[in-house]
Each structure stands twice: as structure tokens, then as C-alpha cells.
Amino acid sequence: PNYGGPMGADASLNPDFAEGNRALLWYCDGASFTGNKEDPVKVPGSGNQTGGEVYFRGRRVLDALLDDLIGKHGLGSATDVLLSGGSAGALAAYLHADYVRSRLPWVTRFKVAPISGFFLDHATVTGQQLFPGETEKVVAMQNSTGGLNQACVKAMSMASSQMEGTGGQTWKCMFANYSFAHTASPVFAINSALDAWQMGHIWKQGCTSSGQFGNCTGSELAQLRGYEADFMRDLTHSGNTLSKPGNGAFVESCLEHVGAQGVRFNQYTISGGHGATSPVCVVECALERTGQ
Helix, strand or coil: CCCHHHCCCCCHHHHHHHHCCCCCCCCCCCCCCCCCCCCCEEEECCCCCCEEEECHHEEEEEEEEHHHHHHHHHHHCCCEEEEEECCHHHHHHHHHHHHHHHHCCCEEEEEEECCCCCCCCCCCCCCCCHHHHHHHHHHHCCCCCCCCHHHHHHHHHHHHCCCCCCCCCHHHHCHHHHHHHHCCCCEEEEEECCCHHHHHHHHHHHHHHCCCCCCCHHHHHHHHHHHHHHHHHHHCCCCCHHHHCEEEEEEEECCCHHHHHHHHHHCCCCCCCCCCCCEEEEECCCCCCCCC
């Protein structure tokens, strides 16, 4: 695939990384390389299709891929590594940043640049906890706890033991903000605070389904501003990780998903935002009833 952003091969658009070797890893398990279920899940047939078995072993897939890249494809002699990904792949970059770093102790410079993977632990616009509930079920079904950021798992386990009635909170480490709070590797997050996938699958506000803000009423735009504020709060208060030297973010409010992996990202015009001393560059898209 012809990816843009950090994976782009055009040196005029991607001068820092275009000449590097690139490996595209397919996570396969539907849980960003975290699954580690010993037994397969039986899938019933439908109509004239027969059933079968599905294996959720993404963490083993990740280890096998790293072994192969290190042993056969030159990763074992790499000096500079950038771990990136888009959408669920970006979530994988957040979740496994420190683990991948631990597998590459000889690498001189290791950095992480997730694109559109900062999915919020957030209710829908009507207050339903749908996405958090779905995430908790995925972690349980795939036995993902061992494949998550273990510093996060330890911290959440301690928090759960101190809070009666929490029922265990380690599954929350599947969310980027909880994992990011316990990440030591340098991370530069690239994300829209009003990510199109999150609008449709987490926030579930119908006015954005057309792919633009022009159909949103004034009250709906105010609600979107609330989600945007929640995104910035979660990103900037994830254990203060973002403010550590070497970390940063490029955040905009455009209605897009994985835009930094496409050519349109190179056409963004920055007309404002925080100063260069801030760890976050915020770019405002037209969050108005203009259709833009």
C-alpha cells in the first residue's frame, strides 16, 4: 500500500523517514496484538456457510513478527527505529511501545508516533457506556491482560484492590490514555480530537455521519466541543507523560481518521495554535456550520 506520513516513500514530503526500511505488520487478532487465548473460539455457521474456529493470539503474532524481523530482515542491526501505526495499529503502538523497546536493546534511538489511536474511554452522546463495555468484553474474551502494558496493569490492579466495588480495572489498560500514563518510550501522538471513527462508534452523534460538521446544530456543536475538551484532558493528563522531555503531539479538530497516513495530511494549513514551547500543537479546523 502507498502510505503517507511516517511511512511515505516520497522524500519531498517525508524527508526524515522516506529512505528508511519499512515493515508493515498486520495484527490479525482484532485486539491490537494483545490477545493470548489458548483455545480457539468456535464460530457457528450462518446460512449455507459452515462454522469454524477463530484463534485470538495477537501477542504471539507480535513476538513471531519481531523474531523474524530481527533474525532475517535486518532489525537486529538497526540503530534508529520509529514505531507507528494507524487506528487499531496506532493503539498497538501505544500499548506495546515499551515492550517493543525492550526487545530492541541495541537500538540507539527508539520513538513512537501513533496516528489516530487515542480512542477515548467515553460514553455516547446520550450517556451510554457502550464502547467501554465492548472493550472490557474484548479483553476478557481474548485473554488480553498479559498482552497489555504491564506497568499499567500493575497500577490498575493496585487501584482496584483499594477501591471496593470496582470489579477489577485492568481491562482499562486497553485504552491509550491509561497505557500512555505508564509509557517510558518517547511518544509523539498524531490525532484529531474529533476523530471521525470515534464520532461514529464512541460518541455516536448522527450529525457528523455525512463526514462534515455542516449538518450539526448549535447545540450539537457545543456537545462536540465538550468531546474535544475531554480528548485534550485525557491526552494532557495521562500521568503527565505528554509533558516529559521528548514527548509531544499534533492535534487538530478535523473530522478525519488516519489522515496522517494519506496525502491530504501534507496539505494542512496551520494558521494558529500553541507556541513552539508547548508539547502540543493544536490546529483548529472549521468547527462551524460551514460544511468545511
